[in-house]
Ligand SMILES: [Ca+2]
């Protein structure tokens with residue numbers, strides 16, 4: 572029994588350091604197909620509905636400011652009145668201007684030659700005359716402004732253009 576040479580020839584195998592072949596991916600990136608612009612039918616934009624302002628200010632500084640419709644005079648309500656004011660800074664000759672119950676179509680009152688000064692308030696009574704308020708009256712024997720079914724009063728200038736309108 573001969574001792575076997577136990578020299579183990581260690582053949583150290585050099586680890587083949589294998590460089591990882593970073594293989595460039597040859598994946599050709601498909602060209603991003605830009606979608607053809609779809610010719611879209613223009614969305615018809617609905618025009619914004621312009622809601623009319625409730626307060627009617629028609630380019631004049633003279634306005635109906637108050638309607639005293641519930642007169643105290645029994646039945647005829649002669650003391651009903653419409654109050655009109657000149658909010659402007661210039662005097663206004665209201666000759667030929669017309670104040671009218673446009674809900675019923677009548678009565679109407681046509682102003683005489685009168686200068687409505689800035690800040691001045693006048694009244695048109697149903698059937699009373701008050702000089703301190705201008706002395707205007709419809710001279711109407713019945714109530715003009717309905718207590719239960721509100722009317723609308725309108726003021727027109729001498730050319731027939733509506734200046735102011737008011738209900739109650
Ligand atoms: Ca009345």
Ligand SMILES: [Ca+2]
Pocket residue numbers: 672674675677714715716717722
């Ligand atoms: Ca009326």
